[in-house]
Amino acid sequence: MVRPFLPALMLAAMMLPVQAQQAERYQVEGAQVTLMLHPFLTEEESETLRIIGQSPDALALFLPEGGRFAALAVAPDEGFIRDGAPVESAVAIGNLPDLDEARMAALEGCNAARNGGPECEIVLEISAE
Numbered sequence: 001m002v003r004p005f006l007p008a009l010m011l012a013a014m015m016l017p018v019q020a021q022q023a024e025r026y027q028v029e030g031a032q033v034t035l036m037l038h039p040f041l042t043e044e045e046s047e048t049l050r051i052i053g054q055s056p057d058a059l060a061l062f063l064p065e066g067g068r069f070a071a072l073a074v075a076p077d078e079g080f081i082r083d084g085a086p087v088e089s090a091v092a093i094g095n096l097p098d099l100d101e102a103r104m105a106a107l108e109g110c111n112a113a114r115n116g117g118p119e120c121e122i123v124l125e126i127s128a129e
Helices: 005-015 043-053 056-062 099-113
Strands: 022-028 031-037 069-074 091-096 121-128
Touching (some): 022 043, 043 121, 056 091, 069 099, 099 121
Antiparallel strands (some): 069 121
């Protein structure tokens, strides 16, 4: 009886928008860092995120002593770095009690600061144990 549903499921899956993204994960001083390398990021932005994702110094900025969770959100039309500096709508939130709160706070701040265009996306997450 499952067989009749298969074509309908395949059709529904084809109708969903697909945003291909690559995820990279790093372990830095006991923290799990995940980068979501969305297609809208420039090469400079992706490389900067990789440097941030592997740096104990950057980890300390996101998670001060005792912090556990952080996230960085970026507006797709505005990016993360322009003219060598972070854009105003890129919002990093750290030192929150769980990852969902960090994501929601970063997205909320980013969406409030963006100048139109598509909703913000998370590009970096940090979970410290």
